[in-house]
Amino acid sequence: MSRLEGAVNGKKNVFIPFITAGDPNPEVTIELALTLEEAGADILELGIPYSDPLADGPVIQAASKRALKHEMTLEKALSLVPKMRAQGLTIPVIVFTYVNPLLQYGEEQFVKRAADYQVDGILVPDMPFEEGEALQAACQEHNLSLISLVAPTSNKRIEKIAARAQGFVYCVSSLGVTGLRDELDPRVHEFLQTVKMHASVPVVVGFGISRREQVEALAENADGVVVGSAIVKLVGELEDELNDPEKREDGLFKIKRFVSELISS
Numbered sequence: 001m002s003r004l005e006g007a008v009n010g011k012k013n014v015f016i017p018f019i020t021a022g023d024p025n026p027e028v029t030i031e032l033a034l035t036l037e038e039a040g041a042d043i044l045e046l047g048i049p050y051s052d053p054l055a056d057g058p059v060i061q062a063a064s065k066r067a068l069k070h071e072m073t074l075e076k077a078l079s080l081v082p083k084m085r086a087q088g089l090t091i092p093v094i095v096f097t098y099v100n101p102l103l104q105y106g107e108e109q110f111v112k113r114a115a116d117y118q119v120d121g122i123l124v125p126d127m128p129f130e131e132g133e134a135l136q137a138a139c140q141e142h143n144l145s146l147i148s149l150v151a152p153t154s155n156k157r158i159e160k161i162a163a164r165a166q167g168f169v170y171c172v173s174s175l176g177v178t179g180l181r182d183e184l185d186p187r188v189h190e191f192l193q194t195v196k197m198h199a200s201v202p203v204v205v206g207f208g209i210s211r212r213e214q215v216e217a218l219a220e221n222a223d224g225v226v227v228g229s230a231i232v233k234l235v236g237e238l239e240d241e242l243n244d245p246e247k248r249e250d251g252l253f254k255i256k257r258f259v260s261e262l263i264s265s
Contacts, residue, residue, distance in 0.1 A: 002092075002120065002143065002145070002167075003091075003092045003120050004043070004092040004094075004120040004121055004145050004167045004168075005167065007042045007043050007091060007092050008042070008043070008167065008168050008201070008202040008204075008223065008224065009202065011042070011202070011223070011224075012219065012223060012224075013219055013223075013224060013263070014042045014043065014168075014202065014204060014223055014224025014225075015040055015041055015042050015043075015224060015225060015227070015259075015263050016041065016042065016043045016044070016045050016094070016204060016206070016224060016225065016226040016227070017036045017041050017044060017045065017226075017227055017228070017231050017259065018045040018046075018047060018060075018096065018206075018226060018227065018228030018229075018231065018232065019032050019033070019036070019044070019045075019046060019047065019063075019228075019231060019232065019235065020046075020047040020049055020060060020063035020064060020066075020067050020232060021046050021047060021048055021049060021067060021072055021076075021077035021080055022049055022066075022067030022068070022070045022072030022076070022077065022080075023049070023063040023064075023066045023067040023232070023235060023236075024066050024067075024235060024236075024239045024242050024243050025070055025242075025243060026070060026072065026076070026080060028242045028243065028248065029046075029080055030080060030083050030084050030087060031248070031252060032235065032252070032255065033046075033084045033089055033093075034084065034087060034088060034089055035252045035255055035256050036231075036255075036256075036259060037089055037090065037091050038256060039255075039256045039259040039260050039263075040259065040260065040263050041091055041259070042091060042092075042224070043091055043092045043093070043094060043120075044089070044091055044092070044093045044094070045093075045094045045096055045123070045226060045228070046077065046080070046081070046093055046094065046095050046096065047060065047063075047064075047096040047097075047228075048072075048074050048077045048095065048096065048097040048098075048101060049063070049064035049065075049067035049068050049072050049077070050064055050097070050098050050100075050101060051064070051068065057229060059229040059232050059233045059236070060228060060229060060232050062236055063232045063235065063236060066236070066239065074097065074101050074102075074105050074110070075105075075113070077095070078095065078113055078114055078117045078119065079117060081093050081095075081117045081118055081119055082117050082118055085118050092120035092121065093118070093119050093120055093121075094119075094120060094121040094122070094123055094145075094147060094167075095114060095119050095121070095122050095123070096123045096124075096125070097122070097123075097124060098124065098125070098126050099124060099126050099127050102124060102127075102135075107134060107135050107138055108138050110122075111135070111138040111139055111141075111142050111144060112138075112142055114142075114144060115142035115143065115144055119144065120144065120145065120167075121139075121144055121145035121146070121147050121166075121167050122135070122139060122144055122145075122146055122147065123146075123147040123149070123170065124146075125149055129148065129157065129160070129161050132146060136166075139166070145166040145167030146166055147165075147166065147167055147168065147169075147170055148161050148162075148164065148165040148166070148169050148170065149161075149170045149171075149172060150162060150165075150169055150170070150171055150172070150195055151171075151172040152172070152185075152187065152188075152191045158194060158195060158198060159198045162195050162198035162199040162203075163198055163199070163200065165199055165200075165201050166201065167201060168201050168202040168203065168204050168223070168224070169195060169199045169201055169202075169203050169204070170204055170205075170206060170226065171188075171191065171192055171195055171203060171204065171205040171206070171222070172205075172206065172207045173185065173188045173205050173206065173207045173208050173209065173218075184208060184209070184214055184217070184218070188205065188218070189218075189220070189221050192205060192218070192221035192222050193221055196221065202223035202224060203221075203222050203223050203224075204222060204223060204224040204225060204226055205218055205222045205224075205225055205226070206225065206226030206227070206228065207226075208229075209225050209226070209227050209230070210227065210229065210230035211230075211262070212261065212262050212263070212264075215227075215262060215263060227259075227262065230258075230262070231255065231258070231259065234254070234255055234258055235255065238251040238254060238255070241254075
């Protein structure tokens, strides 16, 4: 059983936080990962900063800008993972990237490097499911999971995507880009039930989840949640603290407290 399978199989209330590699700086990204694991994260989703993040709203776009100031690249982002491992990170890491930087790097080379750097899975939100066969084959060869995204608009494709999902299937809670939302679309529960009918792997849901009551409401029909913008927004608000070695511990504590309150039962 892979590290990713061990983190999700048979478990309810899986918690997957998202952070951007290099935000607010590379050193702090490593400390954030360790803090999130301490706070209860089961899996870490590590975003590769990109200048044209089609699936991301303004909060994560701002994080990408902060990271790119440190000349963060796909290669440098991947290299953070073994540094996290060396400092004690044990949970699986899913790398979130876009098609263009992936193609520029080379799909096969990227997957091999990700495996060498102890990454557990890859998520490419703007790659159509039907065009991911080569990437999926490369991931299988190197024992990585290619995480499938499924949206409410997937309609007849839901069954096909869910049936072939690896690791877990990532359900998009609502249309549009990532970002905090006051209310989730009430139709998300029916959507999640439909996906679970066809999925042989755990079903997690993300996009717009930022409050404890949302996490609790989704637990009935999902095996876990992804929380990104709410955490990344807090990282941005605490940027000065986190960049200051003398104040960093306080900033990390505030993030840990936020996460603990978000997922505590």
